[in-house]
Amino acid sequence: KAGVTQTPRYLIKTRGQQVTLSCSPISGHRSVSWYQQTPGQGLQFLFEYFSETQRNKGNFPGRFSGRQFSNSRSEMNVSTLELGDSALYLCASSLDGRTPREQYFGPGTRLTVT
Amino acid sequence: AQTVTQSQPEMSVQEAETVTLSCTYDTSESDYYLFWYKQPPSRQMILVIRQEAYKQQNATENRFSVNFQKAAKSFSLKISDSQLGDAAMYFCASHHSNYQLIWGAGTKLIIKP
Numbered sequence: 001k002a003g004v005t006q007t008p009r010y011l012i013k014t015r016g017q018q019v020t021l022s023c024s025p026i027s028g029h030r031s032v033s034w035y036q037q038t039p040g041q042g043l044q045f046l047f048e049y050f051s052e053t054q055r056n057k058g059n060f061p062g063r064f065s066g067r068q069f070s071n072s073r074s075e076m077n078v079s080t081l082e083l084g085d086s087a088l089y090l091c092a093s094s095l096d097g098r099t100p101r102e103q104y105f106g107p108g109t110r111l112t113v114t
Numbered sequence: 115a116q117t118v119t120q121s122q123p124e125m126s127v128q129e130a131e132t133v134t135l136s137c138t139y140d141t142s143e144s145d146y147y148l149f150w151y152k153q154p155p156s157r158q159m160i161l162v163i164r165q166e167a168y169k170q171q172n173a174t175e176n177r178f179s180v181n182f183q184k185a186a187k188s189f190s191l192k193i194s195d196s197q198l199g200d201a202a203m204y205f206c207a208s209h210h211s212n213y214q215l216i217w218g219a220g221t222k223l224i225i226k227p
Contacts, residue, residue: 033214043205043217056213088157092215103149103215105159 002027004093004106012112018079021109025072025093029104032074034066037088037108046089049074050096078111086113116141118208120218127196128226134181135191135221137206144168147209148182150191153220154202162204165189193223201225 005024013019025032034046045058049068066076072093078085088110094103117140127133139148150162165173165182173180177194193200206218 031213035215035217042219043207043215045214045216048213050213058214090159092159102161102164103209104161105151107156107158110157 004091004104006089006091006106006109008109009107010110010112012114013081014114015081015083017081018077019081019111020075020077021089021091021111023074023076023091023093023106025074025091026104029093029095030072031094031096032068032072033092033094033103034074034076035090035092036060037090038084038086043090046076081113083113085111087111116143116208116210116216118206118216118218120206120221122221123219124222124224126224126226127193129196129198131196132192132194133196133223135193135204135206135223137189137191137218139187139189139206139208139216141187141208141210143210145211148180148189149207149209149215150178150180150189151205151207152200152202153205159205163191196225198225198227 007022031050033048037043047057047066052068063079068074088108090108092103092105119138146167148165152160152162163175163178179192181190203220205220207215
């Protein structure tokens with residue numbers, strides 16, 4: 001069974017640009033969560049999607065948005081990039097997200113904003 | 115608010131010895147899950163062990179075991195027979211009904227050969 005895949009793995013953007021990151025969950029998993037990891041703030045929850053519906057959102061500005069498609073693949077978008085958005089963005093998938101017996105993580109996308 | 119605290123920024127242990135990483139959490143919910151994740155330099159987050167709050171029995175996975183003290187809201191990880199490959203950042207996390215993982219700040223584990 002293929003694991004969680006994230007594309008791209010590395011990205012360099014300029015302040016003010018926008019970026020879209022993609023996450024493909026493990027086959028059969030319907031819940032996808034996104035996390036931001038930075039040295040200063042640690043790991044922070046961005047949002048969680050299940051069956052194309054956002055069920056919860058973390059405390060991030062509206063510049064951070066996401067969506068999930070009917071095949072459970074998810075994308076997150078960050079508009080008007082700021083230097084502080086430089087981080088490792090991790091996505092995780094699980095069967096339904098409510099009872100996470102197993103939550104599998106992708107390798108992450110390293111975003112650098114210059 | 116739900117919080118997870120790891121009070122040890124860094125721990126070191128001699129190869130083949132045993133080490134315990136500490137974690138405390140706070141929640142008002144009765145149904146939740148607790149996890150230990152390992153993040154090696156590759157940055158891939160790997161699930162080490164999980165514990166359902168309703169289970170009194172401590173979870174074990176080979177050399178990894180937890181000491182779950184629900185009343186004290188404590189969830190420590192014990193690694194026996196430490197190996198060089200265990201060197202990594204270890205994160206304690208809790209999962210609640212709002213579908214998100216709450217993370218601790220992490221503990222860097224160093225294995226001395």
